[in-house]
Amino acid sequence: MRIVIVEDEAPIREGIAKILHKINPDYELAGTAADGKEGYELINSTEPDLVIMDIEMPKMDGLKMLGKLRGEGNQCKVLILSAYSDFNYAKQAIELNIENYLLKPIKIPELKRALQQIENALEKEQSRDMAFSVEGIFLACLNGQIKPDAQFHSLTKERYGFTVEEPAEVFVLWLGSGYEEQKKSARELLEDVGDHTVKFASCVIESDVWQMLIMILYRLPREATQYQYFRTSVVPMLCSNLKSPAVCLWRSVDSLLELPKVMEEMLKEREWNLLLEKGSLIRQEDIEAIKTVPLKHPTELEDKACQAAKRGDKEKVIEYFKLLFEYYKKALHTPDEIKKSVIRFSWSVFNAYKETQGIEADLKIQNILQAISEAVSWDQIGSSLKELFEIIDLEIPEEEAMPVSVLVQKAQQQIRKYYDQGITLEEVANKLFVSEEYLSALFKKETGTTFSETIRKYRIEKVKELLLDTHLKLNQIAELAGYSDPKYMSKVFKEEMGMLPNEFRKSVH
Structure with missing residues (x-):
């Protein structure tokens, strides 16, 4: 609760400030003023929750100050401490919507009760305002x-x-x-x-x-x-x-x-x-x-993975998990079907490994499979499978086990389709409705190579193919591979292959 004290007598003003801190260390003193005019300006600038004020003060008395504030819509809580018991003062104060009117000399228990009542009222109002906020x-x-x-x-x-x-x-x-x-x-x-x-x-x-x-x-x-x-x-x-x-x-x-x-x-x-x-x-x-097709679980692949797990052939188990995710990419299936298939495959591999190794981790496996069933991202499925692989003593890199995201797959499709037509990162990013920076970072993270390195790889492979299978001239090969300058193509080719295109052609013929 933020409090302002407006009191013309300095000893009383300072005494109230000290008492407030003793009553509740959380009370915050927003400021003090020695007269009504100064108090009016202080209240407007600090917007306190509570004003503790006297009535008789120089320059502007307390009731005039309060009347001015109320006229401007300020509805802060007010506690009056006054030496005057005159009913007219009390009546005016009540009409100005004060919380309490205490007579001096102030008794600390009375002040404490009054402050607690005001604090309770503020909490109720704040709770009500919060409930009726947007x-x-x-x-x-x-x-x-x-x-x-x-x-x-x-x-x-x-x-x-x-x-x-x-x-x-x-x-x-x-x-x-x-x-x-x-x-x-x-x-x-x-x-x-x-x-x-x-x-x-x-x-x-x-x-x-x-x-x-x-x-x-x-x-x-x-x-x-x-x-x-x-x-x-x-x-x-x-x-x-x-x-x-x-x-x-x-x-x-x-x-x-x-x-x-x-x-x-x-x-x-x-x-x-x-x-x-x-x-x-x-x-x-x-x-x-989205038009999906029913997922037929790859039982043959599952059997091979289980046999590999029984033999302790870790490399083969890893290979079969990679093939599993490649299988999912061949057609569109519902997420629920994919997760159920991953769970069935993983459970079978675990049981096959368990038979030969005699491990007991059924509860952990149940938790892992439950997490897969609730997954909404490949990151979550990857994390769950990583836990599974740790249990069955497989060190499988997540990026190898998990398929790349659909976004990167689409970027790769664009590269394969247009690498020989000068496709740029900016063009692909625009087609996929993402920023260049985001696509570039994700592409590098999931494939291990940059967008430009991937295009370069496709172009070099195309150049090699044309050098081997045709008698085209270098300027024709450059054009078909997406290079506008044959000399630049030759330079890039030498950096990649360690020899010029013509030297490569001669070496294989």
């Missing part, structure tokens, strides 16, 4: 704890310009294991988005339990959605500034009262991140449009 209203909607009536709608409309029965849009940013580390910066980014637009109002809510930030967009223009803006601008910005995993989801609602059901559905929709490229904005309509 965030409080949305939290109540999210928790299904709100049953609005006509008066409630009238109050929210008057105070905030909306009702909970109006349409809204919900943007969810799930941060997973990086939530605690990144929630502050992620919140600042989202609030900055809201601060720099006039198209909608927004409120960002932290959900520690779900490891996500929920941004609710309200007071929306009619017949308009902010989906495209978030998909093409906000999500790429977040992906550029936040570490993986970061899963973004979107939903439009006809009423904020639908939030409990909608959030339950969005939590389930997170797992589609396993199929979609990083930087996607997942929404129900897009999920429904």
